[in-house]
Amino acid sequence: MQVKLGQSVLEIVEGDLTRQDTDALVNAANPSLRGGGGVDGAIHRAGGPKILEECLQIGGCPTGEARLTTGGNLKARYVIHTVGPVYKDGSHGEPQLLASCYRESLKLASAKGIKTVAFPSISTGAYGYPLKEAARIALQTVKEYLAQHPEITLVRFVLFEKTAYEEYEEALKSV
């Protein structure tokens, strides 16, 4: 599913983030930037050791912020590592921190001249963020950013499970 927002395209697909050929992939990392399971594990496995080398030089990333490394062996030239909030009950700043992940990742992309970006569904796996609410925040934040930043020509959400794709498809209709 795709929507046109001015010069930019916002699309959602079902698939594997690590196989995307956008300029950058966004990783759902943890504050240590030392790798993990889920998307994080898949990106490091597919991208190779150069990504971790640069992550270790960076040293870490606070929740809600984003850091850039090489894409290593990935088709994508860059990986933007962002750290989502661990979901507690929604009243500990989780919505604001999740929105910040998307906004800070795109700000980094704009600063680097990156035009096409693929995102996973941040925080909705190990970090337990409820999918419906996370999808709404993700799409709303990206839509607001693209309205001001035509330099980003494509944002693609890559959902690993059909259930996630369906939630994002539903949310996209109402943002």
Ligand code: APR
């Ligand atoms: N492509 C696209 N999406 C994927 C992939 C993949 N290859 N693998 C997993 N996902 C999906 C999950 O199904 C989930 O919907 O990405 C979403 C985010 O899940 P996680 O990877 O668990 O990320 P998150 O919930 O943000 O938790 C981050 O998990 O892997 C560790 O080091 C990471 O500690 C950090 C935590």
